[in-house]
Amino acid sequence: DIQMTQSPSSQPASVGDRVTITCRASQSISNYLNWYQQKPGTAPKLLISAASTLQSGVPPRFSGSGSGTDFTLTISSLQPEDFATYYCQQSYSMVFTFGPGTKVDVK
Amino acid sequence: QLQLQESGPGLVEPSETLSLTCTVSGGSINNNRYYWGWIRQPPGKGLEWIGSIYYTGSTYYNPSLKSRLTKSIDTSKNQFSLELSSVTAGDTAVYYCARIMYVTMVRPSGIDVWGQGTTVTVSS
Numbered sequence A: 001d002i003q004m005t006q007s008p009s010s011q012p013a014s015v016g017d018r019v020t021i022t023c024r025a026s027q028s029i030s031n032y033l034n035w036y037q038q039k040p041g042t043a044p045k046l047l048i049s050a051a052s053t054l055q056s057g058v059p060p061r062f063s064g065s066g067s068g069t070d071f072t073l074t075i076s077s078l079q080p081e082d083f084a085t086y087y088c089q090q091s092y093s094m095v096f097t098f099g100p101g102t103k104v105d106v107k
Numbered sequence B: 001q002l003q004l005q006e007s008g009p010g011l012v013e014p015s016e017t018l019s020l021t022c023t024v025s026g027g028s029i030n031n032n033r034y035y036w037g038w039i040r041q042p043p044g045k046g047l048e049w050i051g052s053i054y055y056t057g058s059t060y061y062n063p064s065l066k067s068r069l070t071k072s073i074d075t076s077k078n079q080f081s082l083e084l085s086s087v088t089a090g091d092t093a094v095y096y097c098a099r100i101m102y103v104t105m106v107r108p109s110g111i112d113v114w115g116q117g118t119t120v121t122v123s124s
Helices: none
Strands: A004-007 A010-013 A019-025 A033-038 A045-049 A062-067 A070-075 A084-090 A102-106 B003-007 B018-025 B034-041 B048-053 B059-061 B069-074 B079-084 B093-101 B111-114 B118-122
Touching: A004 A084, A010 A019, A019 A033, A019 A084, A019 A102, A033 A062, A045 A062, A045 B111, A070 A084, B003 B093, B003 B111, B018 B034, B018 B093, B018 B118, B048 B069, B048 B079, B048 B093, B059 B069, B079 B093
Parallel strands: A010 A102
Antiparallel strands: A004 A019, A019 A070, A033 A045, A033 A084, A062 A070, A084 A102, B003 B018, B018 B079, B034 B048, B034 B093, B048 B059, B069 B079, B093 B111, B093 B118
16 A cells, blocks of 8 residues: 655644645655545545646645655645645545644644 | 535544544536546544545545545535444544546546545544
């Protein structure tokens, strides 16, 4: 199985901060990397697919980059509604795997 | 707008079989541009991939669950289902059904539509 790791596991931040979350795959996954946002009590929401393709309706302050094994999700200016947990997920293998999550909370 | 709705028992006894169904509305499940899948989330923990199924019936399972899993699809009812046998307390989780994009038809992409999730507790 392809293992996914994320860092940090927790990211205290303030409104207006630039936030960067990294995700690493245990083997090359090309650009088959997706990012999700999850708020408590709700289903995850797809933010970015194929490492850098912003989904319709997702604010442009979110961006993704990377290829191979190393990927990054960046929030350019954190907004109050962005406090949430973020997960990466690989779809290179038909056995999908998620990263453990990064919780962005109030500093 | 496509919607997915999970249904099934909220409480299952240990060693029994958990059965869940996902009903798709607002679109057809008989579509070669999507897979259909299940994901679960134990209380206070992260997301765990369970498996996926294509409209043809082809299935892909999480190896750690494969021996206990059965997935099926009923295109006439626009539903797909999950059965997980010999459940334990470790199977207690919110179970989500979801749609997976397959637009390139090379490899799947992101999970773009999720059900609201159904809580399943394994307890006697």
